[in-house]
Amino acid sequence: MKNLIIFVLVVLLALIVQFANAQSFSIAMNAEKTVSGTQYGPALSFQTKSNWRAGAFYQSVMNVRPERGEIKSEFYGISAAAPLKKCDGFVFYATFRAGLSNNQFLVLVPGIETEIRLTPRASVAFGTSIRMQHVAASGKLMFRIFNNSSL
Amino acid sequence: MRKRNINIGEVNTIAMMLMLLGVLVAACEPAPDLFQSFTIKKGEHYADVRFPEALQQNTLSFQAIFDNSAQYDLGDECLQTNKNKLFGFSDCNSMHHENSARFAWQWFNGQLEIYAYCYVNGGRTEKFIGTVPLNTPSNYRIEVSGSSYSFYLNNYPPVTIARGNVCDRGVYYMLWPYFGGSVPAPHDVTIKIKKLF
Numbered sequence: 334m335k336n337l338i339i340f341v342l343v344v345l346l347a348l349i350v351q352f353a354n355a356q357s358f359s360i361a362m363n364a365e366k367t368v369s370g371t372q373y374g375p376a377l378s379f380q381t382k383s384n385w386r387a388g389a390f391y392q393s394v395m396n397v398r399p400e401r402g403e404i405k406s407e408f409y410g411i412s413a414a415a416p417l418k419k420c421d422g423f424v425f426y427a428t429f430r431a432g433l434s435n436n437q438f439l440v441l442v443p444g445i446e447t448e449i450r451l452t453p454r455a456s457v458a459f460g461t462s463i464r465m466q467h468v469a470a471s472g473k474l475m476f477r478i479f480n481n482s483s484l
Numbered sequence: 485m486r487k488r489n490i491n492i493g494e495v496n497t498i499a500m501m502l503m504l505l506g507v508l509v510a511a512c513e514p515a516p517d518l519f520q521s522f523t524i525k526k527g528e529h530y531a532d533v534r535f536p537e538a539l540q541q542n543t544l545s546f547q548a549i550f551d552n553s554a555q556y557d558l559g560d561e562c563l564q565t566n567k568n569k570l571f572g573f574s575d576c577n578s579m580h581h582e583n584s585a586r587f588a589w590q591w592f593n594g595q596l597e598i599y600a601y602c603y604v605n606g607g608r609t610e611k612f613i614g615t616v617p618l619n620t621p622s623n624y625r626i627e628v629s630g631s632s633y634s635f636y637l638n639n640y641p642p643v644t645i646a647r648g649n650v651c652d653r654g655v656y657y658m659l660w661p662y663f664g665g666s667v668p669a670p671h672d673v674t675i676k677i678k679k680l681f
Contacts, residue, residue, distance in 0.1 A: 438654075439654055
């Protein structure tokens with residue numbers, strides 16, 4: 334129990350440090366078309382001044398299979414994005430997600446993403462990644478809740 | 485040289501043109517053959533090298549087609565009943581000789597027999613499920629639950645095998661076609677597999 338409390342405190346401290354250094358904190362709505370269906374869900378992330386991003390996500394889909402009826406498929410975990418190139422409101426990222434599929438199966442997802450800034454607070458992102466050994470396409474609508482300057 | 489900024493209107497126009505182009509190209513594209521072909525060469529056990537892959541759902545569902553190369557005679561009944569592995573997965577963070585679930589096959593009595601083939605806490609369990617015709621797709625499914633593996637083949641009754649003591653969360657790596665047993669393929673053997681999602 335003591336170890337758990339120490340672990341939680343360390344994680345919280347790390348988050349606070351990251352949070353304080355973050356340029357922006359954003360929420361997003363994701364849609365990802367995979368070979369097994371289109372998953373939707375929210376994501377939270379912070380972004381540093383140098384455009385590195387880290388956060389957490391959740392997405393799910395309800396599939397109907399003739400032999401098994403309705404099956405809910407979930408995928409949640411943590412995400413990170415490294416900026417590769419930035420120009421005129423576009424930022425190209427290499428992305429990486431790690432998490433659990435159906436609360437059971439460890440999944441690692443490499444990908445690439447293009448973010449287009451629409452306004453200072455809103456942007457859209459389109460990406461492609463490898464899910465279940467097939468190409469998946471994703472779209473994301475992101476809103477910055479606040480920037481450092483507004484804190 | 486003056487730098488030119490792209491405005492939102494231009495971005496929208498480009499996006500619309502790309503989407504239209506995508507629709508036009510997709511409309512002309514023939515439907516892909518999603519069967520993957522695995523050839524186990526004469527004298528080999530494994531088929532072609534593949535990237536590692538892990539199960540991401542509690543069901544592994546696929547179709548498989550065996551052609552005439554699935555017929556073989558090893559000249560010894562004991563060797564002939566060695567199970568060749570078709571497709572399956574290792575269980576949570578286990579090596580496949582500890583905990584795993586696969587379909588297996590053998591050519592015996594002039595027919596292609598399909599088995600449920602599991603390692604449970606290091607012990608091997610095999611159960612006959614049914615036979616499948618050559619050159620015809622058959623439906624296979626393994627469902628993993630908290631305490632058991634359930635094997636489904638076409639319209640045969642499901643076969644259930646108790647699961648070992650394994651974790652719940654982790655890596656379930658895929659196990660691809662393998663010929664043997666101890667004896668390698670006597671000739672090239674080709675199996676086509678299409679994963680279903």
